[in-house]
Amino acid sequence: MLISLNWLNEYIEIKDKSISELENALTMIGQEVEKIEKKYEHLNKVLTAKIVEYEKMPESDHLTVLKVDNGKETLQVICGAPNHKKGDIVAMAQIGATLGEDFVIKKGKIRGYESNGMLCSMSELGIGEESDGIIIFPEDTQLGVPLNKLLDKDDVVFELEITPNRPDCLSYIGIARELSAYYNIPLKEIKKDVSEIDKKNDTEIKIDSSELSHRFITRIIEGVEVKKSPEWLSKKLEAIGMKSVNNIVDASNYILMELGQPNHVYDLDKIDKNISVKYATKGQKINTLDDKSLELDTDDIIVSSNGNAIALAGVMGSKDYSVTNETKNIMLEVAHFDSMSVRKTSRKYNIISESSYRFERRVDEDNFNTVIDRLANIIVEISGGKVLKGIKDTTLVNDKLNSSELSFERLNRFVGKLIEKERVIEILKSLEIEVEDKGESLILTPPSFRQDLLDEQDYFEEIIRIYGFANIENVLPKLDIKKEEIVDTTKLDYFVKNICYSLGLNEVINYSFIPKNAYEMIKREYKNIIEISNPITEDFAVMRDTLMYSLLKNAKDNFNRSFKDIRFFELSKVFNNENGNNNETKKLGVILAGAKEKTIHNKETSYDFYDIKGIMEEVAEKLSLNSYRILRSENMSFHPGRSIDVLMGKDVIASLGEVHPDLLENFNLEGKSILYFEFDLDKAKKYMKNKFVYNKISKYQSVNRDLAVVVNKGVLVGDVVKQVERIDKLVKKVELFDIYEGEGIESGKKSFAINILMRDDNKTLEEKEINAVMDKIVKKLEKDYLAKIR
Template sequence: MRVPVKWIRDFVDIDISAQELADKMTMTGTKAETIEYLGEEISNVLVGKIVEIEKHPDADKLQITQIDIGIGENIQIVTGAQNIAIGDIVPVAMHKSTLPNGIKITKGKLRGVVSNGMLCSCKELNVDEKYVDEKSKNGIWILDKSLTLGQDIKEALDLKDAIIEFELTANRPDCLSMIGIAREVSATIDKSINIPKNEFETTDEKFDFEVKIEDENLCSRYMLRKIKDVKIEKSPYSIQRRLIEAGIRPINNIVDITNYVMLEYGQPMHAFDSKMLNNKIVVKRAKNGEKFTTLDDVQRTLDDSMLMITDGEKSIAIAGVMGGQNSEIADTTTEVVFECASFEQDSIRLTSKKLGLRTDSSSRFEKGIDLQRPKLALDRACYLIEKYGYGKVVGDTKDTISTNIEQRQISIDAKKIISKLGNDIEIDEIKTILEKLFFEVKVDGTILNIKIPFYRNDITMSDDILEEVARIYGFNNIISKNINSVVTFGEKTPIKKFEDNAKYALMSNGLTEVITYSFIGEKDLDMINFPKDKILKILNPLGEDKSIMRTTLVPSMMNVVKTNYTRKNDFFAGFEIGHIFIKEEDNKEPIQKRQLVGAIYGDNMDFFALKSMLEGAFDNIGIHQRKYEADHTNTLFHTQRCAKIYAGNNEVGYIGELHPIILENYEIKRRVYIFVIDFDKLFESKYEVKLAQNVSKFPAIKRDIAFVVDEKVLCSQIENLISENANDIVEKVELFDIYVGSQVEKGKKSMAYSIIYRTNDRTHTDDEVNPVQEKILKELEEKLG
């Protein structure tokens, strides 16, 4: 934020240099990035008046001017500018003057005619053309006729100042204002602050306006004041100059006042042409697809997440972002309604993001406006209207808050502050520091009972108070001490080690790890038809798309899949292990558990490809006993292409093809395969690392079996039956063929398995193998027909 030091001097008596101030502010937590010294290089440039103009005898494009600089004798200057006229007030660079960038101006001749200096454009004085009127663009800067002839241009145009650029953190929106910075300066250099009282008179007329807020969660306070007998004109140069130094283009006196107050108090304002309104304000959400033309002459398409200001019949502003053309201040405006409000910060941020429209107003609202500030800013605007004679303030104020706003309070034991600082600091000194920061402090023994200023939304707990004391006390004043304790080393928990092993195993089998936010929106759950009865809502969400804690990782993974798909990636294979959060009944602590989700799509990618990746990972992490059973009930998956996953006897998750309706919701036109696993259950399942074993030196006996079974019989059922009836001499069971066709009965399939018999201690005989083989065949025949 650009802060002119002169503006801060309106509130605080600063008796140190801009560099010293910047250094001190940085040490107390308000970091100064750069200092710009305006007018530092300008010398011997004066205010002059053109009293005579004549053509150059030898150059068609040059003119000879006589300039009055208030010394009783005119000076002659030759210029090529064509935008000047007799009587114009202009900046005059005299002989031996200096301009920005070290440019020296001296007396000389142009086509044989003596020129004693140069007439200056705004650019030559380092002022951007966007801040001057049309006549002064691409020519000499035509100044206000009220300026004193012969006056130093730096004094006349207030070009002599230092502007400090502060880097403000998101938790200090109160510092997005001159008064906010002034408060910090006051505490930093230990000087009192003088904030204007802003008293003004009002007429006896009634302000006949109705205000209605349809969603009070999005607008906690809304205020209006009416100004009549308005005169639209230029603002005084002092106002214009301050706006320019802060980076805002002056427009007219009414709009400039709203911007001036915004910069001074950090409270965005808006001015409506009262005659364009319907004597009514309704704050409500926009309609989906609604069209609205903003002040920048752009027609914007709205949706129902965006808050609008309407007059009951038409929209007149996008709340907290920008006003509309249909109620803007024009040269013919005679009645104005000032708006000051406190809008919900995430709503404004989301609207600004969706519209691609970030303004000075939205940047302040999205960081939070306290409920006290709208009244202070509105009073300041009315005071300036009266001070400069721009109109008369009508009757009362329209305000949706009728009761007093209570201040928040925090108590802290001073012993805690002293202990944390490590210095012997007196309680009275702690109290003084906090009072410098405008906290109200009452001491009860060692307990400090503190009232928090309205504008300090960042102060929420006792540790925040400790931080405030520390930064003003001075971090450089805290005595350094050696650590007087034994340094210990942390160790990962068993489940964390298991998680690390699982990640490595999944990556080794072709899946890439993705990491997503723990926050999602309710619409994300709608996309996968997931129940919302156990969701945890966030009290201060970043936006509607991050308003709840995730109850499953699937929406986050699907958003990653969609991103890859829309970017024309032909292949994707990813996984995530993360926490999910499930609400408990009766106000119990919510459940937090780990979940593993993986997804793939691509050419030659199918159910078996994903299962193979998962199987490989299971082998690596010691999940040796697993099985799969068909499932037709999980709504996340295709009804005929889903299986439950078991680790030992524990059901740990699902694997299958994503349901076509869900793919349609994400606008993905190819098959996606996913698995969803309860990672905590997977960890709880009995697992052990499989130790390396010597390869048997004895030959194996291989027996193949083939049989016809019902088409619905699963491979896992057959493998389980074989395993249950085998003994220790069975080394491996492998499926090597499945046949469905004309050679078998309809509804049946032929399956062929190899059973390998071998141990490490001897060569087995047929007499040992045959009984086991017969037992297996008998069991298969009895159970599967």
């Protein structure tokens, strides 16, 4: 947000404040100053000067040798412009002046003639359009005056970083209000009176649903004259980098920046007076003001007239219905549009406008009448015209702001200092907060533009920032400290992370906030979800209760950057609201996606179910979770038949498998092989008994044996593997490496092969011991699973 100090002074008298003092004040009240630019500072070395001698340069058809009086001295200057003569008052850049970004004026020679400066055009000074000649001032202009003084371009522009929860500060009035409270200086009145004629505003407005818009109002002005803006208006917009278009468009932009409310002006003779707010039809076309031709989707909100899209709601108007030099009659619009829809449409078509930026952060619907009257007032002042009687207003939703109780006892405990009651009330009222004194407490109602004030803690922050952090002494808190038993959560986190590192996984860290539609995207029920009451953006609308959405988004982003082998894990808290209580749980999420490293045959292979299952088994083994059971998973996020749940006791401690193809389409990951594993550490912890087992590395050689068997198709291979692992203490690890159905295998059967690793930690195994274990395994499989050895 760019704030011109000259413009800001029209709302609050702060001319006596230094730049550094204002910078500190803005920072202290929470409006961080990113940059300060002394606008047109370079013009202080460009002076008015008079050409006192004029001579054509020999052997040149365009250069002149001039003597120029700058009020202090007469200097020789060479000029190539065609439009000057003796006696003209011109703009002379002195030696040392900087024009543009890095063009420094130096003493030089041109064809042997010395030049001690430069006569400048408007474009060379950065204050006007390209022209063929230099600036010529009226003949009574005083000599030696710096141009920033002469042209009233001595200004300072602050670039502020406005936090997303303070959309009210995306305006001059908003910043003036903040400084008014801080300095205790009253705001100046703004003129918004409108003189109406008897002819009625006969527009009709229909809003299809409150999900699209809460409120939409219009005014009509007839007989305007579209022309160049007055200098005071174009100068204000120019100071903050906005290009002047014409007086009507400039007035609209002026009100946008002054009051922070997006608005729009239509050529009334190009539209029907029956206006509707609705969803676009598939393929409906609009030509936007920035010369883009768009085909719209059914989730785009439009302002419609006679079946045509006259604006992409909250984003940009249509060029076909815009104000031109021929426009005589206009309709003014001030409206609310759904912030999530505006953001989605804005990003979809890559149109980020000043209006969309504000609609995304919510607008003050109670201020609409003031905005449209102020806009009408300015337009009539600079373009003439008559305002028709009445504001047409369609309102579907009247949001009521909730009151909160503030306890003085809690406030002083929070601050660590007694702030006088009178001062607290004074601060709150200066912020336009409605105050009802209840003795030991206050009942507070926020103004309509402060939707971020929701509870007592919010008001504590408001009081402190205006009271001043510097006025609160640093004191140690008085706490009753008692010895608590230290839990091993941190140790467990490090242990689990080290397991993941050893498996070649890369750690990612994501925000705990995700959008509401994330659950639809991952095919999960939207149940017991904690919603954020005042989210920074719609992408941070809820607290996640799974890591799946975040890791799939990581995978998508990395595929878009041409990464092929994705092995990520995240260890983080997730959140839910079960039985009316807010809960947090520590979970591990692992995602494998894309192609593995090339094999010895130089072929890339995709990750499969057994890769993710191997990671689960490694984690379980390292955490001494050896007595788990495996069941088919009913989780809708996974491919049916290619996913499992892992149970300890009655608890599902993990789910893993191949991500469902329908789900992958929601992330534009069609055709990718993506495996996911989510492990609930908090549920598993009670089965670990808070112990971590570090096994001594055996010095005796291990022995591997392969075993292939045929079983009924319905047998869970995972169960078989677990049975083999538990059959004898010499069996240290069992790995599945092949599974097959088809030719050579009886119908209704399947074949699988496992590798069995055996080792005695105290001696070298003998062949008869190995054979005895293998016989044991075979008999167990034949008995329990009717297995046949291949």
